[in-house]
Amino acid sequence: MPFMPVKFNLQKRVKLAQGLWMIYWLSVIVGILLFSLGIFFKIELRKRSEMMDNNESHLVPNLLILVGLLACGVNAFGGKVCHDSLDPIKFAKWKPMLKPFLLLCCGFNALLLLTALLCFLMQFAVYLTLAEGLKNSIKFYKDTDTPGRCFMKRTLDLTQIEFRCCGNNNFRDWFEVQWISNRYLDMSNDLVKDRVLSNVEGKYLMDSVPFSCCNPGSPRPCIQHHLTNNSAHYDYDHRIEELNIWTRGCREALFSYFSSMMTSIGVLIIATIILESVDMAGLKYLTTALETMEDPENPECESDGWLLEKGVKETFGDLLAKLKTLGKTNQVVEGGDAPEAAN
């Protein structure tokens, strides 16, 4: 008893072939979209790699690129098969390839599922690399004369301006590092000497933040220095001042950016899986309808199409039996061929 049989006449077959051809080309476009999203994601990771300590994982964008290319290829082939399906001569040459093609589509769907899962799970990895990377970025902010780190200041400033954030968790992270290079400190000055001596590591710490933390939406010109000292500024209370500098931390800002990107890519991949499944079902119906034509010479005859030749349970039973026989080929068969079977 076939699974989900449908009767087909000529018109239905033609319509199925045409509709399936359109859906296959739509899937090719979706494949191109996945490919370009993979490239976009890769570029974004590269752009922010300094914030992530240069050891971010490029697994997801690489997989996306691969999946996009595969989708284009597989769906273009499917479209070609549909295009030729109503011409018996052309279709005959595609016939033997159809079963492996459908198996390949199954495997491709599994790969898509894996990619979607990774999109959702790798967000944790991104979060952890961001936390570590930003901490180091803030530490190396002042090292504009050290090769390999000379652009850290510019990158961090531009990131804080673009993402409207300050520091790792919040602006107080800047109070714990020396972000002014010793080249610009007058070591003979008493104030400087006091600050340097006030902590164990001899760092020049102050309660100030870089200019990139400033919020342009504040009604007041930005107060960057002596942030915790209310008397240093007129009409200023650091506990209630909210608009002066950005209150959000850059880890949170960057993470929400990447996580929204990865979530939307994951949703798109799930939509692609559904589209691919529809493609596979359509192709199966089309091929079975073409194969079961009673009179191949007469195109007007009716035929049956189905998804599975037997019911679901029986198909699974057959598959399991096949797998078992595959596994048994290396074992000895009882009563005969013993010397050959023994390895």
Add this chain to the structure above:
Amino acid sequence: MALLKIKFTQQRRVHLAQGLWLLSWMAVMWGGVIFCLGVYLKTELLRRAEVMDNTEIHVVPNILMMVGLASIGTNWVASRVCQDSLDPTRFPRWKVPLLAWFAQLLYLCPLSLYCQVGLRNGIRFYKDTDVPGRCFQKETIDRLQMEFRCCGNNNFKDWFEVQWVSNRYLDFTSKDVKDRIRSNVDNRYLLDGVPFSCCNPTSPRPCLRYHLTDNNAHFNYDYQSEELNLYSRGCRQALTDYYMELMNSTGPGVLSVILIQSLTMGLRYLQTAVETAMVLEDPEGDSEGYLLEKGVKETIEDLKINALTMLKFGQVDPNAAEGSSEVADAEKDEKDAPPSPAS
């Protein structure tokens, strides 16, 4: 002697019609692109309306939008002409619109490079974050300076000439504040400092914003030779450069002119070929297409005679027996008539 005659078979006519149809749809889309460019330019200008000094610059996006719409309209007509050209019953109704089409002037994208934008008012009202209608001036200027990497109108010294710190944040009991206010006629609090948005993130040194002209206020600082600390470009220059680039994109302009020229020529060939075919006994046979029915000189003579007859349409025929005033008019016109053919 027709100008640039080409022989057309039915097949060639069909191909010409199809090609022109495709070309005219591309031109429609191109018109859409130009329209969108005009809309984008207009929104950009409106966004910066607070800091733009004049409104004459809006002429360019308005013209772009009109050109885009006109291009969409006329090229849609051209595509309909192509569609109907091979149907002898529907083609004749397009005769008059086609003549009008050929008479159109070439769209010349007026790249009026006249542009005088400036930040004069913007800088003056920077501090007025509590005045309705000006409360967002500060944020706008800050974002503008950060986005376009500029400072002040011509350079950063423009900020020295206005009071950009609101009186709400000035401690009038402080001696320093009182000194500064008394130092000028208008009692403004002027200082040699700039807002944070002037800071250049690529500077190796944390940004210095105050006491810019005082070398002793900062360690290892020379006001004359310091280049990277703040943005050196004025915003007038930055904005002008940006909009020049946007409007100077002559690429689309040249491309659209070429497209329209080829479309015009192709349509003319199609029209003449189809008309000659319809006149012949065998509408499906060969016919000739040309640009002009007679040579260039003869066509110009014909046009002149046509124009003169049109002008004479409102005048009285001198041979008709009418009133004396009309005879006087006729005499006057006869005096006018001789000079014109000679011109």
